[in-house]
Amino acid sequence: xxxxxxxxxxxxxxxxxxxxxxxxxxxxxxxxxxxxxxxxxxxxxxxxxxxxxxxxxxxxxxxxxxxxxxxxxxxxxxxxxxxxxxxxxxxxxxxxxxxxxxxxxxxxxxxxxxxxxxxxxxxxxxxxxxxxxxxxxxxxxxxxxxxxxxxxxxxxxxxxxxxxxxxxxxxxxxxxxxxxxxxxxxxxxxxxxxxxxxxxxxxxxxxxxxxxxxxxxxxxxxxxxxxxxxxxxxxxxxxxxxxxxxxxxxxxxxxxxxxxxxxxxxxxxxxxxxxxxxxxxx
Numbered sequence: 001x002x003x004x005x006x007x008x009x010x011x012x013x014x015x016x017x018x019x020x021x022x023x024x025x026x027x028x029x030x031x032x033x034x035x036x037x038x039x040x041x042x043x044x045x046x047x048x049x050x051x052x053x054x055x056x057x058x059x060x061x062x063x064x065x066x067x068x069x070x071x072x073x074x075x076x077x078x079x080x081x082x083x084x085x086x087x088x089x090x091x092x093x094x095x096x097x098x099x100x101x102x103x104x105x106x107x108x109x110x111x112x113x114x115x116x117x118x119x120x121x122x123x124x125x126x127x128x129x130x131x132x133x134x135x136x137x138x139x140x141x142x143x144x145x146x147x148x149x150x151x152x153x154x155x156x157x158x159x160x161x162x163x164x165x166x167x168x169x170x171x172x173x174x175x176x177x178x179x180x181x182x183x184x185x186x187x188x189x190x191x192x193x194x195x196x197x198x199x200x201x202x203x204x205x206x207x208x209x210x211x212x213x214x215x216x217x218x219x220x221x222x223x224x225x226x227x228x229x230x231x232x233x234x235x236x237x238x239x240x241x242x243x244x245x246x247x248x249x250x251x252x253x254x255x256x257x258x259x260x261x262x263x264x265x266x267x268x269x270x271x272x273x274x275x276x277x278x279x280x281x282x
Contacts, residue, residue: 003216005035013039017046018127018134019123022028024107025127025134031103040136041164045150045173046126052176105209128215132159139164147202150192152187155195167200169225185216192220214260217268 004012004194014032018025032040082089100114101121108120127134139146148160149169157168172181184205192201203216204225213224229249233241257263260272 001032001037002035005037009036010038011039012037013147015041015043016138017043017125018130019107019124022134023266024124026137026178027107028103029138033142033144037144039147040138040147041147041169041175042138042148044130045152045171045177047130048128049125050177054176062155115188126130128144132163135160135165136163147200150202151183152182154190157191157195157199161195161198165199167202168195169202169204170221172202174228174248185212187217188216188219188221210249211256213249214256215273215279217265218270218273265282 001012001014011130012152014028014034014037016025016028016032019028027110029040036055078280098115104121104124106114107124111248112130114122135148145166146164147164147167147169148244150173151157151168152169152170152172160168168191170184170191172178172187173185175181175183188201192196195201200222201220202223202225204220204227207213207216207224207226208229214225226249229243233243233245235241237244257265262272
């Protein structure tokens, strides 16, 4: 996180996955504080290790033992991808292999390699025993903006506001944690109604179009995150690919704003969304 803060001092938030060892969690928060990061984002939508069936089908599974990513075994599909995209292989080798959990390195022991660090991080998370009392401690430790990511229940949003949290991210962790969880967009209106302007309301999960962002704004979100589209852009074209994705979203936002006759984002609201009761007045 310190390296990120040096590169972009005004644009770095730290997404915290609390450790089972509270001392490690407190140390990570202290580093974020000392590095001057603008916000600490506590992630609470991964309370236990999930069974991500799609990952198993794709051959991508978590590190369990031996520090080996099953996804990197030399299967025929991997070999074909490597032969088809030699530039990717060169870049992969140049960067030292798969990304690790660098923030965990100081706690993984002297001489720990990337695989050891990843394995250590996996043994420390998720912190299933974490409670509201821990969140109160995090609030005391971090003096700047504190955000809780993974809220789907209005009562939880109210409790977070009472503790002094500055914002919540309505999120189901990309829809890959609990199949029966509601969509973030479905949970958003009730959370907005519960806390109003007491905190900043943000949303992520399932955002694939500029129109999705506008719908979230209409339902009360003040900020919207999306990750997978920009990752697709990065894989397809590196940094230019990411810029292309953002340009696509901007273009879609402008187009939809024009179609619905809304001149500015500040004017968006529920009246720009279709309501079933309109059919009853025909």
